[in-house]
Amino acid sequence: MSFPLVNSIISWFLKKRKHQIELFLKYPLDVQDELLFKLLNTAKNTEFGKEHYFSSIRDYTDFANAVPIQKYETYEPLIERCRKGEQNIFWPTPIKWFAKSSGTTNAKSKFIPVSDEALEYCHLKAGKDMLCLYINNNEDTQLFTGKGLKLGGSTAIYEDNNSYFGDLSAIITENLPFWADFSSAPKLETALMSEWESKMDAIVDETIHENITSLVGVPSWMLLLLNRVLEKTGKDNILEVWPNLEVYFHGGVNFNPYREQYKKLIPKPDFKYYETYNASEGFFGLQDIDNSFELLLMLDYGIFYEFIPMDAYDGENSKAIPLSEVQKNVNYALVITTNGGLWRYLIGDTVKFTSTDPYRIKITGRTKHFINVFGEELIIENAEEALKVACKKTKAIITDYTVAPVFMTTNSGGGHEWIIEFKKEPSNLEYFTEVLDQTLKEINSDYEAKRYHDMTLALPKIHVAKKGLFYNWLKQKQKLGGQHKVPRLSNTRDFVEELLKLSVNQQSASR
Secondary structure, X not given: OOHHHHHHHHHHHHHOOHHHHHHHHHOHHHHXXXXXXXXXXXXXXXXXXXXXXXXXXXXXXXXXXXXXXXXXXXXXXXXXXXXXXXXXXXXXXXXXXXXXXXXXXXXXXXXXXXXXXXXXXXXXXXXXXXXHHHHHHOOOOOHHHOEEEEEOOOOOOEEEOOEXXXXXXXXXXXXXXXXXXXXXXXXXXXXXXOOHHHHHHHHHHHHXXXXXXXXXXXXXXXXXXHHHHHHHHOOOOHHHOOOOOOEEEEOOOOOHHHHHHHHHHOOOOOOEEEEEEEEOOEEEEEOOOOOOOOEEEOOOOOEEEEEEEHHXXXXXXXXXXXHHHOOEOOOEEEEEEEOOOOOOEEEEEEEEEEEEOXXXXXXXXXXXXXXXXXXXXXXXHHHHHHHHHHHHHHOOEEEEXXXXXXXOOOOXXXXXXXXXXXXXXXXXXXXXXXXXXXXXXXXXXXXXXXXXXXXXXXXXXXXXXXXXXXXXXHXXXXXXXXXXXXXXXXXXXXXXXXXXXXXXXXXXXXX
């Protein structure tokens, strides 16, 4: 069968899904209400369903009153019982898969239950929808005349008491349809390599002679891979290696700090970037328009959504609202009920709605990843917008960063301490700092108030990290690759102190 014919057949198959997407675009609240009661009815005879009187729930208010909002730590005892072989605890069909997730660099791992329904009607469905939306927006695509280069995490699967756990990417790899494997690179044995650095080299060796038409993966790690491709081939840009490359599907971290670097690596005016919003707990959003910075909230993946306004956030004691009550430009913590057996689960992400017809969102950060030591309410969205402006004005390029508070003492005021690793340093760090600070004042009134006359917050203190500092830090923690991310903001100094200590050790070793 010829590649153009394969391209046409797969494109036709994927485009059919667009009519179902249009249904939830037209009737979003009806779709969500129907979904909630389908989930409740499915799980009414589980241990959790009986304990929380699912059979008696008649409307959303009943549901909110009957089921408490809960974090992973609260839900963990039920998940551990399920991992040891008990079933019908919080979901009626047998659960054998658990996605091991650490989120950032925290040592404690989470084991998220992944039911067969969550696999088929959420994660795998989203992968097809990602392609469906892209193909519908780009009728002349030649995506399936070549292969998609997928850079996931560790694809090793581990068995424990007849249940299996690993990165979500490993679980998905085990359950992909045949045509996905046919159209993907690297081959399975390469993807299964456990040692990250060796795997990166093997992927480069295997794919530089392939016709790669798309990229899929986390921006920070994909950037590392693409730079290795150029080192290996001696080419000036990625299009000299893969001339038919047309789209990059990315997610996991904010793309803005990496955007300019990708434009230089892939100098193609009509090259497409498509963002996805997925986690071990579920797949939530997809970019549905070319050149958009918003994500369409996917309402028919077996996930019922609730939202907690962050100005009233109180963890598990918070009051959530349904989709029907959300407003634009309000920062919300995300609460999900899923076909994987998570009930009113506080995932830890924060979002803002950019549109309510249809419901489109932007990811703004994490409930834990902010700095509010002095009432400044600094969130990731603020930090990355300020960095974007500072980089633009000073022609700097950032690789990685993290921020922590400087606590007040009897002799000195408070502040924020930044460690930034640059690919291209600003010629004037003092000016970079001033622009960063000024932008934060303009976009965050709480920060501006605390900076008034340096009374509470001093001018930010910036350390320029030695190249490779963050990579070596993650390597030291055995957190290279895949889903592992550098924590951007923290209310404690734990991460910053570790990085500063490592930086001193590296400098001493290089003398």
